[in-house]
């Protein structure tokens with residue numbers, strides 16, 4: 001497999017979380033977090049996954065990594081159905097897939113030293129002496145912009161940006177191929193965000209990593225992604241190359257997200273103000289197109305019928321506006 005080949009493929013992935021109630025704690029409803037998502041991530045690329053909080057993007061990341069089991073659908077990694085794998089093969093793939101968490105303050109064990117945190121994955125893998133692990137940890141710390149003397153310190157002694165560097169070192173030390181970056185900069189100061197994004201990009205250039213980069217705003221993924229998928233209430237409403245999606249946003253929700261970027265859209269207006277109404281509950285999804293209660297272009301068919309996904313130019317768009325002009 002080489003750069004550009006499909007590394008991760010999702011086929012109609014659904015993830016619903018049961019809600020239980022009553023005396024017998026029977027399932028009374030469900031949170032419909034992911035509702036039939038299909039896309040591919042190619043080796044060596046960054047796929048940006050964008051949407052408001054609660055749209056299902058982090059759940060989708062967890063499902064891809066095998067941290068959550070899908071309700072239905074399939075996830076292929078390197079052409080293998082990851083939920084059908086068992087034993088050593090499953091463990092080997094799990095090591096190839098890592099995650100950088102959103103909150104570096106919560107994701108690092110406060111009672112472990114940096115060396116213990118970063119070296120943990122190697123200890124779990126086994127087959128290395130303490131000295132080898134120490135050498136690898138020091139090298140990795142230096143590669144992410146920390147230094148050897150940081151190894152014996154504890155997480156509380158570091159700034160947010162430094163903690164995220166520790167989180168990145170922990171993910172990368174086991175030499176993964178695919179990394180889910182789950183909002184890795186949203187808890188950081190704006191001045192630090194660019195440093196972490198630049199670090200992730202330079203590591204990708206050096207080691208050829210494939211990233212799924214999850215963010216709630218398009219501005220964060222703008223300079224990071226080769227392709228972008230926009231999620232709304234558990235569905236992928238638009239997928240296109242990053243250049244294409246910024247130049248020609250087709251879906252009304254993508255247009256609203258773009259309008260929120262200060263130097264592109266509405267000059268600093270927060271993107272919520274570019275959208276009318278609140279995000280509907282993922283327990284009671286709207287009929288038809290899930291975006292219809294907030295969409296300025298909604299028509300009768302939008303309230304009754306779920307739109308198909310159409311190819312419009314070089315974008316995949318799920319919207320009735322393109323029913324007549326697209327190739328299915």
Ligand code: SF4
Nearest residue numbers: 289292295302319320
């Ligand atoms: Fe708006 Fe209708 Fe398109 Fe949904 S399908 S985004 S409601 S125009």
